[in-house]
Each structure stands twice: as C-alpha cells, then as structure tokens.
Amino acid sequence: MNSLTRLLLYMKNLYITYKKINILNIKKYWCMHRMKQFTQLKEAILDRIGIGQPGLMSPAAYDIAWLARVPGENDFTIPAYPEALTWLRDNQHPDGSWGSDIEYVHDRIISTLAAIIALAQWDDINNDKLYKTQSKRIIEHGLEYIRNNAGRLEFELPTGGFELILPALLQDAEKIGINVHCQTFLPYYRMREEKLAKIPSHLLYSRKLSITHSLEFMGDSLDLERAEIFQDSNGGVGFSPSSTAYLLTKLPRNNAARSYIASLVAAYGNKVPEVFPFDTFELSWSLWNLFLAGADSSDPKIEHHIRDLKSVWDKGEGVGSTTVSSVVESDTSSMVFSVLKMAGADPDPIPLRQFEKEDYFICYHYERDPCTSANVHVLEALKGVDEKATEKVRRWLYKSQVDCSYWTDKWHASPYYPTAHAVIALIGVDHDLARSASQWIINTQRIDGGWGYYNRSTAEETAYCLQALTIYSREVMPIDRNILERGRRCLLAFDNKRPDLWIARSLYTPITVVESAIYSALIMTTDYLYPAFGR
Structure with missing residues (x-):
C-alpha cells in the first residue's frame, strides 16, 4: 500500500469517526433536550396530583345529560344548567349517538x-318551532342508533352498572313518551334483579356499596325519606355527578347536593x-407510573x-377512588399498597384481605363478576409479601x-391495559405467562410502531406496551431493540388527543394518569435504549 493510499484510507476513517461522533453528539443533545421536557412533565404531574385535589378527567356525555336534567334552584320547571343541554345538542355523533370517540356500544x-331523555324533558319550555323541529330530529336520530346497535352489546363487556341503569332509563323514557321498543333489552331486567339479589336488603341504603355510584338505577323507587343517607361529606352521592344530579331531580331542595x-x-x-x-385513584396510579420510571422517593414532592397516602392507608379500612367516599375497593387499595411498598413505607396488607375469595380477589363487595386488572394489581401488590x-x-x-x-378487563376497553400490567406483575412470579403475553404485544405492534385495539394506535395503549416490554426485556429476556425504538418514536409523535378508553358507567380518560404512563414509557425506553446518555 503506497503512501497516498494510506493517507486516503486514514482520511476516510477519520471522516467516519468524526461523523459517528457528530451523530452521537446530536443524539445526546436531542436526548438531553427531551429529558428536560420529560422532567418538566413530571414536575407538572407531581404538582397536579394529591389528596384533596379534584382530579383531571375528560367530560362524559352520560353525566352531562344528567346535569342537564337538574331543575332550577328556585324554579323547578326550568333547567338549572341550560348550557349542558346546548352541549348535548352540539355534540351528537354523525351516527346519532353520544359518547366516546371510540365506539364502545355500551357507552354509546x-x-x-x-341524552335523549334530557333533551325531551325540557322540550316544552322552548316555544320556538324550529328549535322543536331540530330537537325532534336529534332525538329520532339517537333512537335510530339505539335500535340499530343494541344487538352488538353481547360482543362487549358491559360498562359499570349497565344492567342496573338501563331498565331505569327505559322507564324514564317511557314516562315522557319515548318508546325504544327494543327486545334486546329485556334480559337486562332479569340481570338487574340478579344483581340486586346479591345485596342484603338492609345494605341497600348504605354509602359503603358501589351501587351508590349508580344511584339513578332506583328510578321512582327511591325512598325520599332515606335518600340523604347516600350523601358523602361534600354533598355528593358516590362521588358521582350523575347520581347526585339524579338525587336533585327527586329532592330539588337538597342544598348539600346543589353545593x-x-x-x-x-x-x-x-x-x-x-x-x-x-x-386517591389519580395519585396512586400516577405515582406507580413515576416509580416504574425510576422516580426518587426522597424527592420532597413525592415524600x-x-x-x-400512608395516613389514608393506616386507617386500616382499605381505600377507594377518593378519600371523600365511603366505598372501598381492591383496585385502588392494591395500587396504594404497591406505591407505599415501592417507596419503602412498609404498608400493612391486612386491608386487602377483605377482598379475598376462594379463587380470586373481588374488586367491589357484592360484584357480579371478577375484574382482571384488580386481580393483576393485587398480584403486583402482594408478590413478595403473601405467597399464598x-x-x-x-x-x-x-x-x-x-x-x-x-386478557380483557371490565374497567378498560383495551386489552393492552390489563395485559401490559399483567406482564409487569408476573415478573418474578411466572415468566412463562409473562412471555406469552409479551409475545402477543410484540405480534400486534402496528406498522407505525404503536399499539391500539380500535383500528389505530393511541399514545395511551402504546405507553402501556412499552412499559411492559421494557421491564420484560430488562428483567427476563432481551427483545429486539427495534421494537422498542419504533414504539418510542411513535409515542413521541402523538399529539395531545386522548380517546376515552377507561370504563365506568361510560368511557372516560383520567388525563393525569394517562400522562404519567406516557412519561413513564418515554423515560423507561430512553434509559434502556440509550443508557450512555443518562439523565
């Protein structure tokens, strides 16, 4: 090799090295910039959550419809919140329905x-002929959706309290001259009776049962002299806007409910x-996500x-979604326990025992069917604590x-939520089961790198999958890094739109909880894929 060839080869290698260093610096700068943004997001989450905070959640058409039914404070013949009626008129989907952007038929x-009942209830107060014509068209379009889609209910898990609420709403509709005429709904009357038969009669009027969250199921059978027993210290019923609005339709002079x-x-x-x-729900889920991403429990805000949370847990009763309500359940109780355990607070597991049955853990007392995510979260909480x-x-x-x-779940419309959380909970417990679930997640990654059960990727579902796969890859068996990188790039590209995927009586989004999961997934994948860049 002559001198010129050696020089050219040297210069070529030097250029390649320079190019690599330059690319590395660009990547490092980009990651540092992103990390700064991530830190700002974490701080915003920590400032927003907390015991005593109201929480941040997407609007729900179902509850807005009940708000629209609340009579005026001084004149019961007019709506107290006519703006809610306007919202309903302006937010009907093209197919005639109301509800989440993702079509979950129970929710819709x-x-x-x-919504139809609320609009029809106040129709007579407006004498404008055009308004009434439009209102009639809106209601008919809604009824058409119900009749055309009722047969699809059997292919979904029901929303919370559906079998209790539907018969009561049908009766309300009939009273104001709206006849749905749908044979598909007849079995729900039987299901309602089966559900109520599980509850001892002396507990039917109790703040401690989850049915208070759907009190509107009582319709005209509510004992008005005993109704106030359902109200919590803040005047609400079951921390539920719709249940409290229902109470005001029966007791319009109830000042605590109005407050x-x-x-x-x-x-x-x-x-x-x-x-x-x-x-409690927003705080525990958000902290759990932050801890997965390596949050420091000595951070003053986290401390x-x-x-x-420790103060709430140490009461020894278990916890529910809010400190205001008397209703406790295993899902939030497990998440609070896990967060306290992750923070080294050594919580007592005894409050979780009340939910234990022969083969699984219940979520709520007297529920009809077990809940996947609640059992997954119990597993996450008690692994290393209670082997049995x-x-x-x-x-x-x-x-x-x-x-x-x-797995599918009755509290979330997407199987990615319970499946991803199950993978995390199964680490150290059953790696074969975690492996099969991880493989399903890998196999269902979309062409854009994200994940989504309803015909498109979403930031929320992608975040859950990245959390699970990163932990699995780190703790059990390395997976193809391209899978994580593609998912990470997809997650970074999403806008702020968050389709409702969480299930209660209707679909909703706990916004801060979802943001904390997205933050967590981005931090976890960045740390795993680019450990040299650090934080």
Whole structure:
C-alpha cells in the first residue's frame, strides 16, 4: 500500500469517526433536550396530583345529560344548567349517538339514552318551532342508533352498572313518551334483579356499596325519606355527578347536593366528568407510573404524597377512588399498597384481605363478576409479601387468559391495559405467562410502531406496551431493540388527543394518569435504549 493510499484510507476513517461522533453528539443533545421536557412533565404531574385535589378527567356525555336534567334552584320547571343541554345538542355523533370517540356500544347506548331523555324533558319550555323541529330530529336520530346497535352489546363487556341503569332509563323514557321498543333489552331486567339479589336488603341504603355510584338505577323507587343517607361529606352521592344530579331531580331542595354540583361546575364548567373527585385513584396510579420510571422517593414532592397516602392507608379500612367516599375497593387499595411498598413505607396488607375469595380477589363487595386488572394489581401488590395469595391470583390469571395470549378487563376497553400490567406483575412470579403475553404485544405492534385495539394506535395503549416490554426485556429476556425504538418514536409523535378508553358507567380518560404512563414509557425506553446518555 503506497503512501497516498494510506493517507486516503486514514482520511476516510477519520471522516467516519468524526461523523459517528457528530451523530452521537446530536443524539445526546436531542436526548438531553427531551429529558428536560420529560422532567418538566413530571414536575407538572407531581404538582397536579394529591389528596384533596379534584382530579383531571375528560367530560362524559352520560353525566352531562344528567346535569342537564337538574331543575332550577328556585324554579323547578326550568333547567338549572341550560348550557349542558346546548352541549348535548352540539355534540351528537354523525351516527346519532353520544359518547366516546371510540365506539364502545355500551357507552354509546347508555349515553345516547340519557341524552335523549334530557333533551325531551325540557322540550316544552322552548316555544320556538324550529328549535322543536331540530330537537325532534336529534332525538329520532339517537333512537335510530339505539335500535340499530343494541344487538352488538353481547360482543362487549358491559360498562359499570349497565344492567342496573338501563331498565331505569327505559322507564324514564317511557314516562315522557319515548318508546325504544327494543327486545334486546329485556334480559337486562332479569340481570338487574340478579344483581340486586346479591345485596342484603338492609345494605341497600348504605354509602359503603358501589351501587351508590349508580344511584339513578332506583328510578321512582327511591325512598325520599332515606335518600340523604347516600350523601358523602361534600354533598355528593358516590362521588358521582350523575347520581347526585339524579338525587336533585327527586329532592330539588337538597342544598348539600346543589353545593356539590356547583363545585363540580366551577371546576369543569358544564362539561362534567364521570367522577368527582378522584384524588386517591389519580395519585396512586400516577405515582406507580413515576416509580416504574425510576422516580426518587426522597424527592420532597413525592415524600409529601407518600405521607398522605400512608395516613389514608393506616386507617386500616382499605381505600377507594377518593378519600371523600365511603366505598372501598381492591383496585385502588392494591395500587396504594404497591406505591407505599415501592417507596419503602412498609404498608400493612391486612386491608386487602377483605377482598379475598376462594379463587380470586373481588374488586367491589357484592360484584357480579371478577375484574382482571384488580386481580393483576393485587398480584403486583402482594408478590413478595403473601405467597399464598400470589399463587391464587397467578392460577386465576392462567385460567382467564384469552387464547394463551392476553386478557380483557371490565374497567378498560383495551386489552393492552390489563395485559401490559399483567406482564409487569408476573415478573418474578411466572415468566412463562409473562412471555406469552409479551409475545402477543410484540405480534400486534402496528406498522407505525404503536399499539391500539380500535383500528389505530393511541399514545395511551402504546405507553402501556412499552412499559411492559421494557421491564420484560430488562428483567427476563432481551427483545429486539427495534421494537422498542419504533414504539418510542411513535409515542413521541402523538399529539395531545386522548380517546376515552377507561370504563365506568361510560368511557372516560383520567388525563393525569394517562400522562404519567406516557412519561413513564418515554423515560423507561430512553434509559434502556440509550443508557450512555443518562439523565
């Protein structure tokens, strides 16, 4: 090799090296810039959450419809919140329904029926002929959706309290001259009776049962002399805007309920959410996501939140979605326990025992069917703490897995949520079960790199999958890094639109919880894929 050839080769290698260093610096700068943005997002989340906070949630058409039915404070013949009626008129979907952008038929039917009743209830107060013609057209379009889609209900898991609420709404509709005429709904009357038969009669009027969250199911059978027993300290019923609005349609002079609704409208305007407040739920889920991403429990803001959660937990009763409500459940209780355990607070597991049954853990007392995500979160909470309970839930998850691949859930419309959380909970418990679920997630990655169950990728579902795959790859078996990188790039490209995927009586989005999951997934994948850049 002559001198010129050696020189050219040297210069070529030097250029390649320079190019690599330059690319590395660009990547490092980009990652540092992104990390700064991520840190700002984390700080915003920590400032927003907390015991006593109202929570941040998407509006729910179902609850807005009930708000629209509240009579005026001084004149019961007019609506107290006519703006809610305007919102309903302006937000009917092209197919005639109301509800989430993602078509979940239970959500659409219950929301549509509630909206139709609200609009028809106040039709007579407006003498404008054009208004009445438009209103009639809107209502007929909604009824058409219900009749055309009722047969699809059997292919979905029901929304919360659907079998209780639907018969009551049908009766309300009939009273104001709206006849749905749908044979598909007849079995729900029987299901309603089966549900109520599970509840001892002396507990029917109790704030401690989850049915208070759907009190409107009582329709005209509500005992008005005993109704106030359902109200919590803030005047609300079951931390539910719709249940409290229902109470006001029966007891319009109930000042405590009006005060609750007024505080709700002040916080959210007339676009009210599914629940209010939901401080424990929002705080525990958000902190769990932050801890997965390596958040430091000695951070003063996090320390403050942990002290508050420990104080709530140490009452020994279990917890529910909010500190205001008397209703406790295993899902939020498990998440609070896990967060306290992750923070080294050594929580007592005894409050979780009340939810244990022979083969699984219930979510609410007297519920009809077990809940996947609640059992997954119990597993996450009790692994390393209670071997017997851990094995019980593991066996139940093994039996309930769909096609040896994934799980569905009654609190979330997407199987990616329970499946991703199950993968995380199964680490250190059953790696074979975690492997089959991880493989299903990998196999269903979309061409854009994201994940989504309803014909498109969403930031929320993509975040859950990235959390699970990153932990699985780190703790069990490395997966193709391109899978994580493609998912990460897709997640970074999403805008701020968040389709409602969480299930209560209708679909909703706990906005801060979802943001914390997205933050968590971005931090986890960045740390795993680019450890040299650090934070």
